[in-house]
Amino acid sequence: MFKLEKPQKVCQIGHFKVGGQYGENPPLLISSMFHNGDKILESRKEGKWDRAKAEEYIKRQEELEDKTGIPAITAMVANSAEEMARYVDWFISISDRAFAIDMWMEKPRLEAAEYIAKKGLQDRLVYNSITPWDKDIPGQVKALKEMGIKHVIVQAYDVTDPSPNGRLTSFNKMMEMIGEGTFESILIDTSVMNLPAIAFSGVANRIVKEATGWPCGVASSNGTYMWKQARELFGTDGFAAMNASGQGCSALLWSDFIFYGPIVAAPKMFPAVVSGAVMAATMGFYETGKLPSNENHPLYKFFGDFVEKLKSGDQQALPVHD
DSSP states (O other): OOOOOOOOEEEEEEEEEOSEEESSSEEEEEEESTTTTTTTETTTTTTTTTTHHHHHHHHHHHHHHHHHOOOOEEEEEEESSSHHHHHHHHHHHOSOOOOEEEEESHHHHHHHHHHHTTTOOOOEEEEEEEEEOOOOHHHHHHHHHHHHEEEEEEEEOOOOOOOOHHHHHHHHHHHHHOOSSSSSEEEEEEEOSSSSSSHHHHHHHHHHHHHHHOOOOEHHHHHHHHHHHHHHHHHHHHHHHHHHHHHHHTTTTTTTEEEEEGGGGGGHHHHHHHHHHHHHHHHHHHHOOOOSTTOHHHHHHHHHHHHHHHTTTOOOOOOOOO
């Protein structure tokens, strides 16, 4: 049910791995910063933000990454290359880890990538993203290749066929323009439309991974945050529970990476995804008899005794109670 027949690509980005067989590696978490409505952003035009609070969020995410074994990067949102340059310069002054850019328009996105490449940061950049709506995909790919960009996210969505199979059709069309071997890492975003449609994206993950071997993932936060009535129906705590559940469930749906939304939610998102990741690893073991090769997997960090029982064949043993 969960095992994929096609060999799966595992992408090395910075110090972490993305992709592989079901449950092999925990999903990469991608947070958002400087998005519209981000309270730390004081003036996008003037380049003012609460740097102390922003650094606090980055360091807290890194601490959670180290504690849980769940890898994480931050996608910084900007409207222009000049704006993104400010964020990148700030980020590399406080962290030595990988990061992503998040820019909707193709031209400023390429300009930002060029700025980053000139600083020699190609190994640390996750380019987000090449989309079906970009006007010149071949030109964009050529420019990125010349810059030496190594890791890209490709959005897969076909407006004429919004089914899971439509995501594969869309990706195949884009790969005709991108070309195999152009980038070291291609992460496929299977495009979440709303909360229940996270399921379609999860099915698409499996279909696309089986067909291509490339890592697939979802922006499940698009689905949870789009359900605006949830706050009215359930209040702040109820929304937070629903949101965390959406990310945790996504970890069970063949997701090699998850856009989890604003970085401020990290303390809730990491435990939620730990829950999904350890269950995925155990379901993978049930089908294959293999435990994750990733020694930093949260299954080993938090459930070592259970792992030893799995290794011994005593997986059905019940805990001893007083």
